[in-house]
Amino acid sequence: MDVVGVLGGMGPLATIDFMRKVLDATPAERDQDHVPMIVSCLPRIPDRTAAFRGAGDSPLDAIVDCGRRLESAGADLIVMPCNTAHLWFDAVQARLQRPMLHLVDAALHEALALAGPRARLGLLATDATVASGLYINRHLPDSTAPAWLMPTAGEMLEQVMPGIEAVKAGRLDMGQALLAEVASALRRRGADVLVLGCTEIPLVLDAAACGLPVVDATAALAREVVAHIRRC
Amino acid sequence: MDVVGVLGGMGPLATIDFMRKVLDATPAERDQDHVPMIVSCLPRIPDRTAAFRGAGDSPLDAIVDCGRRLESAGADLIVMPCNTAHLWFDAVQARLQRPMLHLVDAALHEALALAGPRARLGLLATDATVASGLYINRHLPDSTAPAWLMPTAGEMLEQVMPGIEAVKAGRLDMGQALLAEVASALRRRGADVLVLGCTEIPLVLDAAACGLPVVDATAALAREVVAHIRRC
Structure with a gap:
């Protein structure tokens, strides 16, 4: 079974909410039936909305760093449970090896x-x-x-x-x-x-x-x- | 700030509950104040209770594999939010590079x-x-x-x-x-x-x-x- 890389921390509560919703969407009777996930919850990523406004640093390098950590840990595909981060989706996908879902x-x-x-x-x-x-x-x-x-x-x-x-x-x-x-x-x-x-x-x-x-x-x-x- | 490696998936709901309790224990006003975490939620780890009874495979190698994934992703210390997995705590710690909290x-x-x-x-x-x-x-x-x-x-x-x-x-x-x-x-x-x-x-x-x-x-x-x- 493929390992899902969850590029989270934007924010941490939303990351946890996403993981919970993956569990809720999975038919499972025991631990071993659940979707394998590797999760980065590294909330130091610069604020996405501030960056879009021109009032803060770009989050792109920090997001790519998280994606590479997930790849190092063995993720086979990557998702970002943050809407605003998708402004950088194409730029992130271009710098990662693994496919991303939008x-x-x-x-x-x-x-x-x-x-x-x-x-x-x-x-x-x-x-x-x-x-x-x-x-x-x-x-x-x-x-x-x-x-x-x-x-x-x-x-x-x-x-x-x-x-x-x-x-x-x-x-x-x-x-x-x-x-x-x-x-x-x-x-x-x-x-x-x-x-x-x-x-x-x-x-x-x-x-x-x-x-x-x-x-x-x-x-x-x-x-x-x-x-x-x-x-x- | 050090990155906490959470060796989870035993089971997945407990992993999410642990992450939520880390957030609850952290004084934070914005995303960037939260504790950085890398989480493995790879629930294929053999059942710990069955292994202790002699009725299933040892989880040791799978737990060590998860710990090494967390180390590859940049974790500075490692915790396991699963009580029964602590039967293998000393054996896991001996095979990982990063310190663990018990x-x-x-x-x-x-x-x-x-x-x-x-x-x-x-x-x-x-x-x-x-x-x-x-x-x-x-x-x-x-x-x-x-x-x-x-x-x-x-x-x-x-x-x-x-x-x-x-x-x-x-x-x-x-x-x-x-x-x-x-x-x-x-x-x-x-x-x-x-x-x-x-x-x-x-x-x-x-x-x-x-x-x-x-x-x-x-x-x-x-x-x-x-x-x-x-x-x-």
Whole structure:
């Protein structure tokens, strides 16, 4: 069975959440049935959102260093349970030996399967993920482009980013309250399905808290990993 | 900051629980404040309890292989969040380059601090951990040996081992019910403090469920790791 390299630490709670979702997606009766993983949880990687804004160092070298550690430890494929880090996906893949699976593709597959052809997708994500077009400019083969609804600039500044930072600091109640307000606003503005496009967000929000169906990008990547490993 | 190598996969849920407890024990405001970890979660390691019974292959070579993967990935010290695996602790340490911290020592330190000098400690653990004397024969410098209370042979066979196996298979409710019965029996027989000496057990039992103070060996090791890293 192939060994999955999990390039984590962005942040550590999201890494643990991803590992848990891999276990949840695996039919297993005993330890030995589970997906083999090697995990780097080295949180000194420079902040991805700050780098995108031009306000901090690029995380690229640190991400590649983590990927090479995973390769040294025997990983056969590599995934990054961090949406914003996917701004550097192509650059990381070019410098690693092992193939990588793309988190946004996994999330878009699930969103389009859930929402159907003419659906309006809401997006909750960091300002770097939203502004870079990581989701809205990523087209899957044979997919019709969905309509996207985004938080306003004010909601990004006052609720989404402070909500994500609260989760990273372990203040889950505050994070949930801030993020749930924006989820409700996107629902009122017509979203049919909400894509939780930052790994911190599904730690505190689910469909019940949002009042509409959600796609958890972390869980989508976990299911894609388990399906890939079971095909090998 | 040193990188902690977590030699996990025994089982995978316990590995995740340990990582979470390291985060919980770390004062952190942002990703970059957290303890750097490299984690092997390679659950094909032969069953430790079966090996101790003579009913399965030794896990030693597989554990050493995981440790060497962690060393290749840059770990500076190594911990094993699995009590029963500590039956092979000295043999693993002898074949690795990096120092290891001992889970049972971390748990005994907390148990003796909590229970005081003449306390009676109950032990919930696998039959290999109980029968090998991993806890009861491990003496800390300057400690007075505590009195130990163990489950009966029937309780081990009918409740403790099936409870642990239920947790490993994801049947947490069943595991909790089986293990809580034995915790109550140990309390009735006079235990002052209960040592949860198998990493699966604190996934489903805490002091409230047991009706007496508990020492969670997983959390004790996590706190020891954070204290060690912050001293470096």
